Amino acid sequence: MYRIVSGITTLNQHIEMLSGTPEVYRPHACPHCGLNRLWRHGCYHRKADRSSPICNKLNPVPILRFCCQGCRHTCSRLPACIAPRRWYDWKVQQQALLMPLAGYSLHCASLVAQPCRHTLRRWWQWLEARSEDFGFHLRSRFIELGRTPDWKSFWRACLAHMPLSDAMAWLDQQGVSVP
Ligand SMILES: [Zn+2]
Structure with missing residues (x-):
């Protein structure tokens, strides 16, 4: 924390x-x-x-x-530019995650983005698993993120609003363990 x-x-x-x-x-x-x-x-x-x-x-x-x-x-x-416990920084993670969030397959995203498919899958599963908790905290502070129908649309809205590094730094300040 x-x-x-x-x-x-x-x-x-x-x-x-x-x-x-x-x-x-x-x-x-x-x-x-x-x-x-x-x-x-x-x-x-x-x-x-x-x-x-x-x-x-x-x-x-x-x-x-x-x-x-x-x-x-x-x-x-x-x-904020270095991610705790992760080999890649937040910026690389964001770039890679934006592709499947936009509807591309993980396979397709891993051909373009930096990490291998295995790593990207791990990040993707992490994002989905932590969405409820992260989303709860982020929405309570950034009300403009509003209601979204599912976790993917929440992250699309969030990352259009702020970089992943800012979101994670803010969560960290709230005592939420990241990543
Ligand atoms: Zn001490």
Whole structure:
């Protein structure tokens, strides 16, 4: 929860933030014990850049780590452009999911989009399985999303309104586990 720092939509922006205002990544409270005394504790790296050409890749991308002065657990927060627990970022996931949402088959979408068909199927099943929960929270804040006849039309409306990264960052802030 609260793992995503919203508004940081590109890896370049993330890298600028790390040198300029790294404090934005400091969690408000320890996710383990709730104490608000977290100290910087180095960083780890993610191979988050999958879209730049090989010669221009920003990898490895540093992610700041923080250590709780109470329970000594470490934690970190990700910029909105990197998805927790997923190899691909939100932007790639959105591009891939928009195709089956528009009525194309998963097979057809996987020929055009980045992930393999197996991964895309997993994302598709995830989106369907979490739709009720995500939709409930998103509709309560973004009333313009309104009522939709089914989960696919909900996501079409949602992604026309905001990028998947914004939707996930907002859900994360509400304490909803994403992805
Ligand atoms: Zn703690």
